[in-house]
Amino acid sequence: MKLSQLVGRNLKRRPLATVLTTLSVALGVGLFSAIGALRQASEQAFERTAGMSNLVLGAKGSPLELTLNSLYHMGFSAGNIPYSAYQEYRETAGVQWCAPTVVGDAYRGFRIVGTTDEIFEVEVPGLGKPQLRDGEAWSHGPEDLDAFHAEVVAHAELDAHDHDHDHDHDHDHDHAHDHHDHTLEQLAEELGLFVAVVGATAAEETGLKVGSTFVPAHDVMTGADAHEDAPTRVVGILEPTGTPMDRAIFIPAGAFYAIAGHQATEQSSFGGTRDPHGVSAVLSYVTPKSGYHLRVRNAWNDRLDVQAAWPVIEVRKLFAVVGNIDAALRIIAILVVVVALVGVLVALSNTMAARQREFAVLRALGARRRTILALVVGESAAIALFGGILGVGLSALGAWVAAAQVRAMTGVSLSPLPGLADLLFLLAVTAVGALAGLVPAWRAYRTEAARALSSSL
Amino acid sequence: MIRLQDVEKSFRSQAGVTPVLRVPAFQVAAGEHVALIGASGSGKTTLLNLLSGLDRADSGVVEVAGQDLTRLSESERDRFRAQAVGYMFQSFHLLDGFSAVENVELGESFAGRKVDRGQAERLLASLELGHRLDYKPSELSIGQQARVALARALAGSPQLILADEPTGALDGSTAETILTLLLARARELGATLVVATHDPAVAAHFDRTVAVEELNELAPAAGQEASA
Structure with missing residues (x-):
């Protein structure tokens, strides 16, 4: 009979203690894993999304906030940048792809992003361009937006003129304003701008399908102030991309400008340029060749009205901060493992007195002292190893469940497969488990077989 | 096969050193079956432990199968015991978590040879336990436990079989059966057999009976019991 069989058989003889100590090790290892x-999967997923756009333009402020708001649809927009900045930026040498975003509306908690059809040309790392699962993408290019934007500005100027003109005739103001809004919306209607392409998760959770209509709401957090005058028709549903695009609803930016209330009141309480006809951000991909990326970034950061953020760097900075929490959590997990291994030590130690006869019999049958030592150390190491394997398995399961949750909440896809660090930790836990076993094993090692057999007659 | 010369053994404890055995000379021929008879505490078990190498004499010569066990290291004695000695205990000392056949396998597990499950099964079958191979000791009768203990002592065909009160826990007819089997199997193997017993009826079955009180100069006189 091999030593491993002896170890296994001894563990089976004490099922309750074995199961409980194994579970306690599993808990710690699982937590650590x-x-x-x-952490790793979310970092990768975040960086993947950051890879879609290597430079983001937005209002001056926190580049991290800009990155999170424009790419991950989190938090609040820091304000608008002038529309002219977008027009100028897209002509900048080295800018291979760019799409403006105007935000502020939502439907059932899912952000509505006003943009151009360039958004559907974005390269998602590892996936390519987003594909449509159903329907088709709307068409509203940069030139279309420029033309519509000119109309928006013209209407705004007319509004301003009306406002001055009606300064002493307040009773006529509402009528004039309504007249201009109506015209702009009519134009948007004629141009077919009240259309939407819905991300996969957003479609799934809202039940929106091609042909459905919905009414955007102005407040992202509460869904209050619905724009009843701008029913929007869904024309396409995107395939899942594993990015926050899955949780967004894309409409032509022109539609956003046309919706009543957006032209005159789009002012941010978070700073940034107060241009109601500007854009919230510009997502872009600048060629990394010949130092273009750095030059473009620096040049645009020098401007007073705009900042250029490098999403990958911002995400890494974020994870550097999160890393401290991560390290603290890992220390807690290690402490849980240590406590569990102490439990293994205590459980084994408690059996030593009762097992003196067993060790003596084995010695009488020819087992060496070191075999007895190895037997007890093996039992301790086996509990640590099996606990560790179970822990890694449980963590993979837990991370998989959490991944589904994170994806549902943020659109970020996590891939929670155990990595090299888990394997190394498993080995370390097994080694420490074996070391913990040395304490009771030493007692077993010192068993005087002749005496133990005599006294157990 | 066995030669003891001027062997002395003491036990050390916190209370001090207690001499328990002094054997000027003792010999057993190869293949001989010897009963060591003596009262409890006369030194029978100590003598068996010295012969098996489980314990070491403080001085003198304990030669078994050509090897002076007093000159061997502990691990060398372990190997010797695993390869050359079969041991049957009074209360059998079968391991609870192991089946009958596994307990028999344990008898061979430390000899450095490949353990033959088939041989262990045949051995048990020859002792009429073929239908109880996978039973745990607690599921066996006392007589069946004795057979498993005997099979374990015979596993690996040892040159020397030691048995300490092998029938002490058995009733008359079962004891007779086990004793008969022990003697027969030892004869089949050509093994030397040394059995410690306090029962003259058991001793009567052997080629030679040696009174430990006469062998061990430190043994209390017959009718008295020592603490060691």
């Missing part, structure tokens, strides 16, 4: 898996 899950923290690492989630």
